[in-house]
Amino acid sequence: MELSRLIAHMMFRAGREVLPDANLIVPVPLHYGRLWYRRFNQAAALSAHISRLSDIEWHPSALERRKRTRPQVGLSRAERANNLQGAFHVPRNRRQLIEGKRILLIDDVLTTGATANACAKALLRAGATDVDVLVFARVVVGA
Template sequence: MDGETVAPLSLGSHVRGLIASGYRAAGSALGSITRLALDVALPTLCVACREPVAGEGVCATCWAQLSFIAPPYCARLGIPFVYDPGPGLLSMQAIAAPPAYQRARAAVRYDDTAKTLVHSLKYQDRTDLAPVMGRWMARAGQELLGDADVLVPVPLHWRRGWSRRFNQSGLLAKSIEKETLVPLAGDALRRVKRTQQQVGLTRSERAENVQGAFKVPPEKRALIAGRRVVLVDDVLTSGATVDACARALLRAKARQVDVLVFARVVESFKSPI
């Protein structure tokens, strides 16, 4: 893996750095002994499987299991193609049911390893994963981010946000902001209707579930009107949630809405028409 795919410091690395820095003034010999002891006591762990790893980041096994999405893919939905049909080709899905947003891109396919990362961030308070996931997203979304005026995370309902204590999409958006300097408008979009979990719902049920669930408050419209917005989320499944968000942003006069997610469900590799 290259330098751009290195993960941020784990908790063990962070603590090790803080303690070791306090010993530097005591001399290099003592500092070396201290660092060696800390390496044993607080080993750096893989951000996915939590196994000890040399250096920082993802272990070789988990790295090999991640399926990064790269061209060729549908110019609209970012769904990967089996072969390269040439620039600008659309998938059958994009033509049959074009979304409200203009383009969607994802860093990886939603497989077992990606699921582990997403669930660890979302449900196990592994907020230390957000920087590396955001870094991969920034790379995957270079085309979108180069034209973007503002980042907007998919919001949680306030009750769910209160129980979870953070919005994983907001953390990913903050990481992308640091990587790209595209400004973040974290509260420009609100979830005004508490919806049920999308897991287990059909495509049509997902769309109905989030209908009318999102709104740009009047006092936030100035952040959106005339802007090219990149909507940030963790996973794209049917696209119902981000489509509902995009429609709310377009009603607030956004110039264009694109979607950037960490992982997307790919039922099978799609061929263009």
């Protein structure tokens, strides 16, 4: 948490191409069980700072993780996608926040893109017009 402000500033600078088009900032959510265990959601902390820096509306609970998934570490690309099947959704009472908006989805690390893809699909199903993803780090395998 101590680094979230610094990392968010770096992400804000790196995201200058996608930030001007965004109407709403949404973090990748944690399952409530994992949030309870960790006590914080790093994507939510980063997205809150980026929202303040950019003056773009932030809604940390627009997207929910309704399925507890096993950790993605060590899973193949296909296993990751399968693990996340049906994990994310936009609750009916929050769809009006998403409909017609360009969403900037925030996460800390992108590995295979399975999580970002699953979140984007849920946001698009809820009526978002577009979803961009901004992350702090990207894992490159075999580089």
